[in-house]
Amino acid sequence: DQQVKQNSPSLSVQEGRISILNCDYTNSMFDYFLWYKKYPAEGPTFLISISSIKDKNEDGRFTVFLNKSAKHLSLHIVPSQPGDSAVYFCAASVLDSNYQLIWGAGTKLIIKP
């Protein structure tokens, strides 16, 4: 039973447009969410996070939105650039619960020129 779901295995977006990556979760105890980005042959790198006390967090071109009632979060990338082509993972945890993260399966984002 996947507690964190990324239902789109891949997403193709035109350069300059907005990319929206989605993530759903089932465990209401999750109170901290993170997005990681992964290039081929590299490890994941941290991108942005959000605590459940917030509904939005921005960092430059990246914004994460959290809808607790729907158990849904999304990552917006505006504008999308070729270097954004990567696999994006959503992860969740109960804060301070021995640091374990539950990961989604990832969404491969392809930015078309």
Next chain:
Amino acid sequence: NAGVTQTPKFQVLKTGQSMTLQCAQDMNHEYMSWYRQDPGMGLRLIHYSVGAGITDQGEVPNGYNVSRSTTEDFPLRLLSAAPSQTSVYFCASSYGTAKNIQYFGAGTRLSVL
């Protein structure tokens, strides 16, 4: 900065062989962990450590052993390799209060024949 270093990058084993995947970090992070990534699935936690001398099991610990004799090193041992252990393995570390923002190595791709 070297960050998190994993060796080897690739390994092929025969069923029943044993081996150790190495992981070292030079950031003085207290928390280290091992994940495996399989196609269509998120990263799954194998073992983790909150400091030297302390280790604990994650979601999928069977068939793997770990030890943490120093802050820097966190090796993962496969006792008797099985084809089900064919995967990409990632080591990660984190520090301070941002315990869930983890820094990853580049991964070890393991095939068990």
